[in-house]
Amino acid sequence: MIVTSYEHPALGLAKRLVNPLVIFVSLMISVAVVAPPFSDMDLLLGVLAFFVGSEVFDGYKFFEVEGSSLGHTHHYVMDLLVAWFLTILILGGLVYVTNLYIWYSPEILGVWALLALVMLYVSxxxxxTYLTGLRKKGEIRRAVIVGATEVGCLLANRIHQQHSLMTRVDAFFDDRVDDRSDQRLVAAVTGGLKEVADYVDKNNIDLVYITLPMLNQPRVIELVNSLRDTTASIYFVPDVFIFDLVQARLESVNGVPVIAVFExxxxxxxxxxxRIFDVLASASILLMISPILLVIAALVKLTSKGPVFFKQRRYGMDxxxxxxxxxxxxxxxEDGATVTQATKNDARVTPLGAFLRKSSLDELPQLINVLLGSMSIVGPRxxxxxxxxxxxxxxxxxxxxHKVKPGITGWAQVNGFRGETDTIDKMEGRxxxxxxxxxxxxxxxxxxxxxxxxKLVFKDTQAY
Incomplete structure (x- = not known):
């Protein structure tokens, strides 16, 4: 769960407008260079690209990557390539299904694809660079944290690590500094709760984070009341980190705030x-490998008795x-109450089946599951x-x-947890x-x- 403190106006504006505007402007430049003028159909494509790009690029932290190391640069470039590829993929699907592609020149689209990528990187x-300059000038917000707790320490570290928040933690406050406090903060505690309001007022503090347990309700209420005469923004930081958080986020149920601990x-x-990625990818792959599927189906039928396809009940999403x-x-x-996993040199595996399992070709029909919506290309097996x-x-x-659709391949499979899970440890790892x-x-x-x-298909030794 990421606790976002303060978003600088320049950062907020950039995150919402820079990428889609660059995509739109790069299209205008491409048309002007290759085949002017900019037509109504070009405008339609530009508007579609603006909204698709704004949604896709919003999921990436392009303006929050800190440092200039090779690792940071590589991570940033890869994210940019993926986001732009996904934008093109979605736009291509929309243009194709609506037959709008007949209006657009391949030369313009090719120039646009390359120019937009360069302009996105530069912008x-x-x-x-601009945000870094603001930070060096001291144009940042100042914060204090009330609560010398583990979550208080975690919050301070997150703020320190993410420079793009443009925030600095100036002090910690807590009435009780003892063995129950986070020892990393003991020396940094400036005073008790009664001293917070005076410190905030005299030092022009912009943000106050309260990380105290909510069991201390009277103290917290008194603290909040004392801060009413300041202009600081006040935030409660609940200690939900005692849980193993998965995709935690703040939600609202008809105006009532709730915290998603696992979602x-x-x-x-x-x-x-x-879903768009799965449909386009599975349909494209099925079209390309359809001759291979026909050959495998014929070989399965000719080399052993039984059906071509094996259909088994599995658990899907939820x-x-x-x-x-x-x-x-x-x-x-087998598809009953007891199913025996395949083992090395399993007598039930046919000679052709051994090759299919080793090369993962036996999994190819699951592309049909993906296309129909019961599975995904990538997800837990x-x-x-x-x-x-x-x-x-x-x-x-x-x-x-099972909070996502099962996949043909997954993170566990590319990290060594493919094939037989004959021990609890192996299944726990998966x-x-x-x-x-x-x-x-x-x-x-x-x-x-x-x-x-x-890559694994050609060298994996764990599938049988």
Missing amino acids: QFAVR SPLVGINAVHK GEEIFVYKFRSMTVT PHAVAHNEHYRKLIHGYMWR VLHDITYLKNWSIGLDISIMLKTV
């Missing part, structure tokens, strides 16, 4: 981005049962229902992995990686996992 670099990352516009499709690789099609019912009783948080994926989901992470999966 974002310029904004970060799916795929809500709102994120769900739209993920624990709903779905049917997952695979090329049959065994002489059996779906387990047989029998395995789910077994492991959910043994592993804490096991069912959290689940921990799945939860890490939930905490850090982005389209960029999905693309990275897809690329790593392709």
